[in-house]
Amino acid sequence: AEMKPVLDLLRKSQWRWDFAVASHGASFHAPQEITRILSHSLDYANQARLKVAKVLAVHGFTGDVPMPDISTKGKAQAYIGLDMKQKEGDKEKFLNTVVPEWIKKAKAAGRAIDL
Structure with a gap:
């Protein structure tokens, strides 16, 4: 309160x-x-x-109120408990599995541009 x-x-x-x-x-x-x-x-x-x-x-x-060291992005991520190796692995998996399926569906529907 x-x-x-x-x-x-x-x-x-x-x-x-x-x-x-x-x-x-x-x-x-x-x-x-x-x-x-x-x-x-x-x-x-x-x-x-x-x-x-x-x-x-x-x-x-x-x-003085003790404060955590969040002077860098990495330190801040670690302080709040982010598992960045897992997050990066999840992103890599997404990019290699989900995105290609999206591109495939877009091409099949004639809505994709080849770059």
């Missing part, structure tokens, strides 16, 4: 961040609006940081 306001702020922040960065052309076509939305995202995230610091302080913790 103590974390609900923090999680709500993080959700608001994430929605705005995702909206802004997922719209690939928005930063070109509407840079001021995207900057405004991103600034709101950062503001919500900062508000969440302040609230979580208060929650931690109430419970007697005033030190």
Whole structure:
């Protein structure tokens, strides 16, 4: 219950961040609006940081919160438990089995272009 306001702020922040960065052309076509939305995202995230610091302080913790090392894509994938060798194997299998079937069906239906 103590974390609900923090999680709500993080959700608001994430929605705005995702909206802004997922719209690939928005930063070109509407840079001021995207900057405004991103600034709101950062503001919500900062508000969440302040609230979580208060929650931690109430419970007697005033030190730095230990954070995992997610400085690289590989480290982040490992931290969240992705088995990248399995994922890469699954992708390879998909590319070698499913995609050729799609191409075969498209050619048979006259909807494929030979490249």
